[in-house]
Amino acid sequence: MAKSKRAWFQGDWVTPAEARWGLILVLPVMALFLALKIAPLMYGGYLSLTQYSLLQPPRFIGLANYERLFNDARALQAFRVTLYYTVGTVVPATILSLAVAVMLDTRLRGMGVFRTVFYMPQVASWVAIGVAWLYVMNPAFGPFNYLLSLFGIERQGFLASGSQALPTLIGIGVWRQMGYSVVIFLAGLQGIPQSLREAAVMDGASWWRSFTQVTLPILMPTTMFVIVTAVIFNLQVFDQVVVLTGGGPGRATTTAVLFSYNQAFQSFAMGYAAAVAVVLFVAIMILSLLLLGLSGQLSRKNR
């Protein structure tokens, strides 16, 4: 080599104009994210360390809100309800969706119509389908109770019953979650190269063997995506609870976000409400990271 030279510049943008325009194009976006996501997040963290009722300026009280939270039976119950709801919804919805997606992947006639049908609950708002379910499950005149009566089962309280409200909510949650999961599973299934299945057939694998040995492992990333997004989404359960039960009867269906909302806008305990939100946020982060770590481990094992 004739001579060796050190790189005299740091970045590798071509012209100053490119670097300048790149920044100009990105800046509005960054400003929005800073103002509407990052600043509120940090402000929320600060609020959670204060006592604030909107009337007087926030008063710094350290970790008192968190201390209160972990000794507050109502708050702890709200987190418990949230966890039950999430597990109760995500597990059956995922299994059912996978089954439906596998059925839809058989390339029979009319599969597009079924896919549209299963996605329908995702298109309507929680409020819209919430009131529909509210009617269907009404203890006094709801059609579901009528259906049960045809089988000789007496009227049930469902959403109005302390013991049945949460399971009913979960059932409705599964009903809606499926639409999203089916579409993603179906895309994942259709992304599996036909040649792999042909290879499995050539190797003489039964349907079940080729499903568990070939399809499922390849579908693992899709499955983890479905589970993680569903967990993140369902831990924030709010709309459907407000519409269907208002958190009742009693506090049987008061979830974490609803509890936080009530603290903020009914008790005007902004600091405490922020603390609840922060704890839920941290819980969501830890859970997602755990799930992602788990999926990483699983895919490594399959390699």
Add this chain to the structure above:
Amino acid sequence: MSNLDYAPPAIRQTRRALIYMALIALSGIILAPFLMIVVLALSSPAEVFAWPPVLIPDNIQWQNFSDVFRVTNFGRAMFNTFVIATVSTIGIVLIDGLAGYAFAKMRFPGRTTMFLLILATLMVPVHVTIIPLFIMFRNFPLAGGNDIFGNGGFGILNSYPSMVLPFLATAYGTYLMTSFMRMLPDNLVEAARMDGAHEFAIFWKIYLPLAAPALTVIAMFNFTAVWNEFLVPLVMTSTADMKVIQTALADFSDQETVLWNLLMAAVLISILPLVLMFIVGQKHLVRGVAVGGTKG
């Protein structure tokens, strides 16, 4: 799978029939509440409480749909919803288009850091930011009767901006757009630069038109999301004239009674535009959901 099925024809047909039956049964469960919405929307108040429940109303009550707008100010709510959904969608398409192009195709200092920062906010759910945003909007200086320090009034609460702004910073859209822009060829930037196009013109004339499919997906997602949003309007507005569809649906009930037939007529009216949009743009939407699932 079907073309790899070597089972005897009889077994194959039975299997196919079973799959159809299972799918039809499940579809019934999925569609039942929607059926109830349609039935009730066309029923008289008495039929709502009939036992056994009415499946086909005696006299189809078309006037329910006009009553919706007479009994409550649902028209205003629909208008409000349409405005915030449209404005936020246009905003998001422009913002995500810009950001996606810059992150995918341009080289500038701090690019990776900024992209990661935005990606990190994917993890930040609305419920964490909603209370701080409420306070920030309430204390917005020099608006809604506020002094320069943001005290005294209601800031920008009860306004369109308070319902549009929370949606503008969506990491998901930026991420989706960046992935799509990355799939477009790089050398068009260089070709256009050689051809003497202005840096902004390269984005505006070349890449924005090419990103139309992805922008359509993002626009449809966002329009649907804002149209259906409940928490943000609930927190940010309290006046009657700022109600949106999702908060206005509560007006069809009070402590004692629910006007079920009018409520369902209103629900039907509110769902219809989305269903139409979904059916028209189904292919795009499904692909958009799928991209998230297979690339995520």
Add this chain to the structure above:
Amino acid sequence: MTLAVEARDLWKTYAGGMHAVKGINFRIEPGELVVLVGGSGCGKTTTLRMVAGLERISDGQVLVGDRVVNDVHPSKRGVSLVFQNFALYPHKSAFKNIAFPLESAGVSRDEIRRRVNEVAEMLELGAHLDKTPDGLSGGQQQRVSLGRAIVRDPDVLLLDEPLSNLDARLRVVMRSELKRIQRRVGSTAIYVTHDQVEAMTMGDRIVVMDAGQIAQMGTPAQVYLTPATLYVAQTIGSPAMNLFTGRASVAADKLSLSGQGWAINISGDGARALIARLPGADMSITAGIRPEDLDLGGVGAALGMGPCVTAEPLGSETLYNIDVSGVTCRVLRRETSVSMPEGQTAPVHLRSGARLHLFGADGLRIGGTVLRDSIGHVGWAPDESFV
């Protein structure tokens, strides 16, 4: 107008400290078509992109005419570039694609129409101007991309592997087509390719690049007949040159080249001249002989011998692969059918007029060209006599 292009001590160093181009110099005369050829990662494309202005110049200068263009915007350098995969704007018609540089420059609508039509006529694109790229064949896309490059009448036309996305038959057609258009437009052209056939057939001169440096610059004949390095010898020519490793030892007036299973003895005046140019009396060398300079059987001593491994009929010629002590030796004979069955042992001879290239341990050419005369003696001639 047409201008010269010059590179002066041109360096490209990436942020990690990797050198892609290491201080190269060249001057391309106005109207000349020069081909940069070399394997992947040799720095040819980086060099082209630095001339285009798409890659920042780490050190050194690029001149177009008399002007240093290091800090000039790509579109203001008077250069245009034809991209490897065409880089056509997919949503614009062929007309709009060709018109784009003119639009960007603010040329009037009538003028744009006139010039695009003129270019389209030259490229025989008239019937396809309304189509978008996905409605055009590969060859037509190639022409549109060429049209976009020449429509603003560039001083310098840069072509980055423009034929690599076309199928083999079209590539041959476009080769002469491109050269014809370059001649007609009159722009200076720099053409990057990894394909040595393209380099040989198209270039007025060839620049062979290796590891970020210029291995040799010269006319196709110079590069072919007197390769300056082992790398050039291996890169240029197809089928590739045979390389025999061994030693050169001098005894009195005789020079003997030999290695495992092969030997060549050189005596006479040629040997004396050659010995005078060798750096030592006993050294390791690589002897390179092109397949067409070898024959199976002939007068005098054989270079070596071995069994025929495979015979590949190429049409007018047949390529024999002979296993000479573990080294596959390629011999090209002008015959339309295979005359030597596989497995048969044959002697390998130098043809009359054959050229033998010697390379030292450092890979550089030494000693000029060794020639074999018609009666079997091996002689010598200086490289200069081939230029």
